[in-house]
Amino acid sequence: MTARIIDGNALSAKLRGELAAKAAELTAKGTQPCLAVILVGGDPASAVYVRNKVAGCEKAGIKSLKFEYPQDAAPADVLGKIAELNADPSVHGILVQLPLPKQFDEKEVLEAIAVEKDVDGFHAENVGRLSQGQEAFVPCTPNGVMEMLKSIEMPLRGAEAVVIGRSNIVGKPMAMLLTAAGATVTVCHSGTRDLNFHTRRADILVAAIGKPKFVTGDMVKPGATVIDVGINRLPDGKLCGDVDFESAKEVAGAITPVPGGVGPMTITMLLVNTVVSAERSLA
Numbered sequence: 001m002t003a004r005i006i007d008g009n010a011l012s013a014k015l016r017g018e019l020a021a022k023a024a025e026l027t028a029k030g031t032q033p034c035l036a037v038i039l040v041g042g043d044p045a046s047a048v049y050v051r052n053k054v055a056g057c058e059k060a061g062i063k064s065l066k067f068e069y070p071q072d073a074a075p076a077d078v079l080g081k082i083a084e085l086n087a088d089p090s091v092h093g094i095l096v097q098l099p100l101p102k103q104f105d106e107k108e109v110l111e112a113i114a115v116e117k118d119v120d121g122f123h124a125e126n127v128g129r130l131s132q133g134q135e136a137f138v139p140c141t142p143n144g145v146m147e148m149l150k151s152i153e154m155p156l157r158g159a160e161a162v163v164i165g166r167s168n169i170v171g172k173p174m175a176m177l178l179t180a181a182g183a184t185v186t187v188c189h190s191g192t193r194d195l196n197f198h199t200r201r202a203d204i205l206v207a208a209i210g211k212p213k214f215v216t217g218d219m220v221k222p223g224a225t226v227i228d229v230g231i232n233r234l235p236d237g238k239l240c241g242d243v244d245f246e247s248a249k250e251v252a253g254a255i256t257p258v259p260g261g262v263g264p265m266t267i268t269m270l271l272v273n274t275v276v277s278a279e280r281s282l283a
């Protein structure tokens with residue numbers, strides 16, 4: 001059996017079409033959705049992500065502002081820019097690309113962003129709201145994964161879901177969203193004793209580890225839905241995920257590819273959050 005491929009590019013194209021229509025409507029009313037992106041330092045992967053986010057905005061008719069700072073930037077300068085953007089009513093979303101250089105206190109920076117402009121959903125208040133089932137900006141990658149599961153009509157209530165990875169950006173919010181949708185969720189991590197025992201029970205297996213081709217076919221339950229959040233660059237320059245696609249697709253029922261899976265959906269959900277924020281600003 002070969003798994004059904006969950007095409008993140010196709011789903012993104014559909015959602016971004018709907019989004020562009022909404023953005024155009026808001027623009028016609030005098031409120032063009034606007035996302036401000038802050039990039040600090042020269043991390044090449046971060047530069048690519050930011051470029052893709054800005055390009056995504058442009059295509060959807062969302063205005064983007066990009067602010068770049070050197071690796072040795074003073075945190076006070078970046079915090080000052082965030083305060084300025086918080087106070088600017090024409091800006092609806094503020095995103096600080098992570099990771100930040102070591103002189104920064106990441107938590108301080110994320111919490112400096114106004115809660116109502118926190119389109120990444122990383123502010124502690126948004127995280128708390130999400131955990132309590134209140135309306136909140138949901139982090140883009142796990143939110144994109146939920147859209148992908150919805151697109152294949154994956155039954156979530158009662159499903160066994162296993163998330164590998166416990167990061168604030170992916171693993172923890174992913175577990176919260178799956179729990180809220182009625183799945184029975186296990187979060188595995190580097191300290192998990194018998195990882196394969198858990199992964200082989202999973203109807204939904206989400207890999208967010210950051211290790212290339214870590215999840216192999218023998219770790220997958222036959223027919224499971226495998227979601228690969230990893231983006232790793234191999235020595236030959238090619239991209240690969242945290243899942244060994246070739247072996248896993250022979251066992252899984254559905255699987256996301258890398259590239260063309262979760263990656264484009266992350267940006268799509270960022271654009272969705274920005275448009276939602278612009279809509280809310282009119283209410």
Ligand code: GUN
Binds near residue numbers: 096097120140141169
């Ligand atoms: N670094 C890796 N993923 C993300 C993300 O989704 N948002 C931000 N701001 N930084 C990241």
